[in-house]
Amino acid sequence: MDNSSYSSESPASAQSMASKGMLERVSKIVIASTNRGKITEIQNMDFFKNFEILTAANVNLGNIEENGDTLEENALLKARYCYNQTRLPSLADDTGFFINALGGFPGIHCGRLAGASGNRNFNVAAKIISDKLGDAEDRSCLFATAVAFVIDGIEFVSRGEMHGKFVYPGRPDNKFDELGYKNYFIPDGIDITCAQADPEDESFFKHRATAVRNLIAQINGQEEAI
Numbered sequence: 001m002d003n004s005s006y007s008s009e010s011p012a013s014a015q016s017m018a019s020k021g022m023l024e025r026v027s028k029i030v031i032a033s034t035n036r037g038k039i040t041e042i043q044n045m046d047f048f049k050n051f052e053i054l055t056a057a058n059v060n061l062g063n064i065e066e067n068g069d070t071l072e073e074n075a076l077l078k079a080r081y082c083y084n085q086t087r088l089p090s091l092a093d094d095t096g097f098f099i100n101a102l103g104g105f106p107g108i109h110c111g112r113l114a115g116a117s118g119n120r121n122f123n124v125a126a127k128i129i130s131d132k133l134g135d136a137e138d139r140s141c142l143f144a145t146a147v148a149f150v151i152d153g154i155e156f157v158s159r160g161e162m163h164g165k166f167v168y169p170g171r172p173d174n175k176f177d178e179l180g181y182k183n184y185f186i187p188d189g190i191d192i193t194c195a196q197a198d199p200e201d202e203s204f205f206k207h208r209a210t211a212v213r214n215l216i217a218q219i220n221g222q223e224e225a226i
Contacts, residue, residue: 026051026088026089027051027052028051028052028053028054028088028089029048029051029053029054029088029091030053030054030082030083030086030090030091031043031053031054031055031056031091031092032056032064032078032079032081032090032091032092033055033056033093038208039055041208042091042212045209045212045213045216047216054086054088059082059085059088061081061082061085061086063117064077064078064081064082066078066094068094068108069108070146071095071096071108071144071146071159072094072146072148072157072159074108074146075092075094075146075147075148076092076148076155076157077092078092078094079091079092079148079155080148080155082150083150083151089150089151090150090151091148091149091215093145093146093148093208093211094108094145094146095143095144095145096108096110096143096144096145097110097141097143097181097185098141098143098144099132099133099139099140099166100138100140100141100142101133101136101138101139102129102132102133105129105132106125106129110125110181113125113128113129114180122180122181122183122184123170125181126168126181126183126184127168129166129168129184130168133166139165139166139167140164140165140166142161142162142163143161143162143164143185143207144159144161145159145160145161145207145208145210146158146159146211147159147160147208147212147214147215148215149215149219156215156218156219158211158212158214158215158217160208160209160210160212160214161207161210162187162206162207162210163188164185164188164190165186165188166185167184167185167186170183170184170193170195171183171192171193171195171196172196182194182195
């Protein structure tokens with residue numbers, strides 16, 4: 001039997017090797033976002049320290065229509081659009097807030113529930129969620145983030161989740177619109193909201209970090225971190 005053309009590499013590992021080779025030839029990565037906190041969190045990870053990080057504002061990316069049915073689809077839409085506009089390796093994410101007793105509502109539409117971009121009121125959105133829950137005892141929910149990375153036609157997608165419970169009114173009771181849903185979310189095993197936490201405490205914000213770590217593991221051809 002002629003095994004000369006046989007390869008034991010999986011498509012995923014071959015994809016990983018190809019992307020790593022491409023990354024060795026580039027010096028810049030675009031993060032398709034203008035959120036400073038998100039950008040800082042990502043670029044502080046060791047994997048990204050060897051690259052110049054550009055943002056959506058740096059490359060004049062403009063608005064991207066997020067019309068996917070899942071976080072993963074929306075993250076890929078943004079990463080593909082960014083790559084096609086810049087021809088640079090592009091990373092994008094999408095985050096949702098899912099209330100279990102409401103069948104996952106508001107889910108991927110949690111931002112829209114708070115209003116138009118640039119004029120969002122998360123206190124109003126949280127009040128809508130609270131009214132829908134009524135007297136329901138089950139307040140369990142989760143934050144989920146999908147992260148997509150596109151480089152020269154090769155695509156990676158990963159996901160991270162953080163489970164907890166919904167609270168209303170929010171804590172603390174100010175700066176609602178600056179903090180999104182963080183005022184209304186208490187992670188499992190902790191008794192304060194994400195808005196009350198030290199921003200440096202990763203246990204409060206691990207959904208995006210987990211997604212990015214899993215993405216890096218895929219690119220490196222390793223098992224996902226979580």
